[in-house]
Amino acid sequence: xxxxxxxxxxxxxxxxxxxxxxxxxxxxxxxxxxxxxxxxxxxxxxxxxxxxxxxxxxxxxxxxxxxxxxxxxxxxxxxxxxxxxxxxxxxxxxxxxxxxxxxxxxxxxxxxxxxxxxxxxxxxxxxxxxxxxxxxxxxxxxxxxxxxxxxxxxxxxxxxxxxxxxxxxxxxxxxxxxxxxxxxxxxxxxxxxxxxxxxxxxxxxxxxxxxxx
Amino acid sequence: xxxxxxxxxxxxxxxxxxxxxxxxxxxxxxxxxxxxxxxxxxxxxxxxxxxxxxxxxxxxxxxxxxxxxxxxxxxxxxxxxxxxxxxxxxxxxxxxxxxxxxxxxxxxxxxxxxxxxxxxxxxxxxxxxxxxxxxxxxxxxxxxxxxxxxxxxxxxxxxxxxxxxxxxxxxxxxxxxxxxxxxxxxxxxxxxxxxxxxxxxxxxxxxxxxxxxxxxxxxxxxxxxxxxxxxxxxxxxxxxxxxxxxxxxxxxxxxxxxxxxxxxxxxxxxxxxxxxxxxxxxxxxxxxxxxxxxxxxxxxxxxxxxxxxxxxxxxxxxxxxxx
Numbered sequence: 001x002x003x004x005x006x007x008x009x010x011x012x013x014x015x016x017x018x019x020x021x022x023x024x025x026x027x028x029x030x031x032x033x034x035x036x037x038x039x040x041x042x043x044x045x046x047x048x049x050x051x052x053x054x055x056x057x058x059x060x061x062x063x064x065x066x067x068x069x070x071x072x073x074x075x076x077x078x079x080x081x082x083x084x085x086x087x088x089x090x091x092x093x094x095x096x097x098x099x100x101x102x103x104x105x106x107x108x109x110x111x112x113x114x115x116x117x118x119x120x121x122x123x124x125x126x127x128x129x130x131x132x133x134x135x136x137x138x139x140x141x142x143x144x145x146x147x148x149x150x151x152x153x154x155x156x157x158x159x160x161x162x163x164x165x166x167x168x169x170x171x172x173x174x175x176x177x178x179x180x181x182x183x184x185x186x187x188x189x190x191x192x193x194x195x196x197x198x199x200x201x202x203x204x205x206x207x208x209x210x211x212x213x
Numbered sequence: 214x215x216x217x218x219x220x221x222x223x224x225x226x227x228x229x230x231x232x233x234x235x236x237x238x239x240x241x242x243x244x245x246x247x248x249x250x251x252x253x254x255x256x257x258x259x260x261x262x263x264x265x266x267x268x269x270x271x272x273x274x275x276x277x278x279x280x281x282x283x284x285x286x287x288x289x290x291x292x293x294x295x296x297x298x299x300x301x302x303x304x305x306x307x308x309x310x311x312x313x314x315x316x317x318x319x320x321x322x323x324x325x326x327x328x329x330x331x332x333x334x335x336x337x338x339x340x341x342x343x344x345x346x347x348x349x350x351x352x353x354x355x356x357x358x359x360x361x362x363x364x365x366x367x368x369x370x371x372x373x374x375x376x377x378x379x380x381x382x383x384x385x386x387x388x389x390x391x392x393x394x395x396x397x398x399x400x401x402x403x404x405x406x407x408x409x410x411x412x413x414x415x416x417x418x419x420x421x422x423x424x425x426x427x428x429x430x431x432x433x434x435x436x437x438x439x440x441x442x443x444x445x446x447x448x449x450x451x452x453x454x455x456x457x458x459x460x461x462x463x464x465x466x467x468x469x470x471x472x473x474x475x476x477x478x479x480x481x482x483x484x485x486x487x488x489x490x491x492x493x494x495x496x497x498x499x500x501x502x503x504x505x506x507x508x509x510x511x512x513x514x515x516x517x518x519x520x521x522x523x524x525x526x527x528x529x530x531x532x533x534x535x536x
């Protein structure tokens with residue numbers, strides 16, 4: 001069952017979440033986003049985590065028309081796998097670079113090394129890109145590491161921070177406030193506005209974290 | 214060519230932003246009061262979305278190094294050119310060496326300086342707007358500093374009346390006690406208690422000092438509660454989204470907000486009223502009035518038409534001046 005709601009007059013949010021995160025639902029979100037993004041009056045179709053935001057120009061089209069198209073598109077869409085690349089992200093764990101590593105280990109009931117091993121053993125999938133330029137919501141985090149977000153977000157988390165939050169993994173593409181827990185850091189640039197492809201990661205990519213000294 | 218004489222961490226080059234870069238996680242950005250920037254640009258014969266300067270920190274001064282047409286719109290700021298007072302919402306020509314000075318607004322919060330041709334900085338991801346969080350756009354992705362020199366895109370020389378001209382009908386600004394904005398219900402509206410729904414529309418919300426281009430934190434006497442706890446997956450959000458974090462005090466996501474969020478959303482402020490929020494000073498009150506989607510669409514289209522009519526009328530006037 002899906003829900004479509006208004007996000008102002010010029011945007012609609014399709015929410016297909018039903019309990020736990022679903023890979024099949026996410027693949028259907030990507031397929032719907034691809035088709036909706038190609039509609040002439042649509043400005044952007046932005047996949048979230050098991051949901052999709054569609055923005056459009058109400059000077060050109062009536063919102064109920066977009067709503068019908070969105071519903072019809074979803075109904076005829078099947079899960080679609082996108083071409084996936086394998087991306088490795090080198091991470092320096094702990095110490096000054098991973099101030100929450102001890103806290104997360106304690107939460108998981110594991111040693112520091114076991115926690116790092118669990119984080120590096122995962123095969124993560126880029127489910128959605130958003131929040132900050134080039135930030136990827138990575139699904140596939142081991143449930144033992146699904147620590148809730150901090151009660152109060154940090155006002156400043158450095159670019160390159162490798163973090164986990166709300167059951168997802170991620171890497172900070174720029175220095176920004178965040179409520180996620182920091183395990184380590186990487187030197188990889190996840191976003192560069194001047195690259196022909198600004199985001200390092202694409203939807204559907206497979207990501208692994210590799211421990212480096 | 215103009216030279217910025219006063220630095221701040223808040224005055225930035227803005228245009229209409231990057232509506233097509235949301236899938237990269239890039240905020241729409243652009244002028245907080247788009248109508249004000251559009252009006253200034255139209256007076257100068259620019260495209261409505263040409264790049265200008267959004268001024269939030271006063272006093273603000275620039276020196277013109279070449280003869281330049283300019284317009285000052287938005288908040289009601291005492292403006293002088295070489296000490297000579299300028300009328301409100303006014304466009305005129307500055308001569309080399311002249312200094313434009315803007316003082317803190319008597320009404321409103323953000324002032325716009327549009328320049329003939331528009332500011333010529335390289336477009337990044339389709340816009341010249343400064344994205345402070347991403348560190349790109351505008352001038353090296355940062356706010357304007359003392360000593361910065363800005364060139365304009367060469368424009369067809371088209372004269373303004375000798376002493377300038379201005380808008381006969383001004384863009385509305387919030388009154389001294391605040392503003393009322395129109396909203397549509399958002400995804401989780403029905404999950405809020407009936408009391409919260411009533412309070413949201415009935416209570417005045419004070420704008421706290423935590424108010425910037427990313428978001429406005431509000432404070433009301435009584436907080437808003439949900440009928441059941443929600444744990445939402447991250448989802449795309451638009452400027453104007455009113456989120457309610459667990460503490461129960463709303464946050465309005467503004468133009469530089471993160472493109473995704475996870476807090477419950479009670480409502481969305483309609484596009485044409487975002488500029489009223491942009492002009493609402495800290496410490497004053499914001500009220501939310503519910504409208505229908507049809508009314509919102511009408512309001513958006515009416516604003517589009519008004520801008521088109523202004524552009525047409527100004528073009529006619531300028532043609533008659535040249536004739």
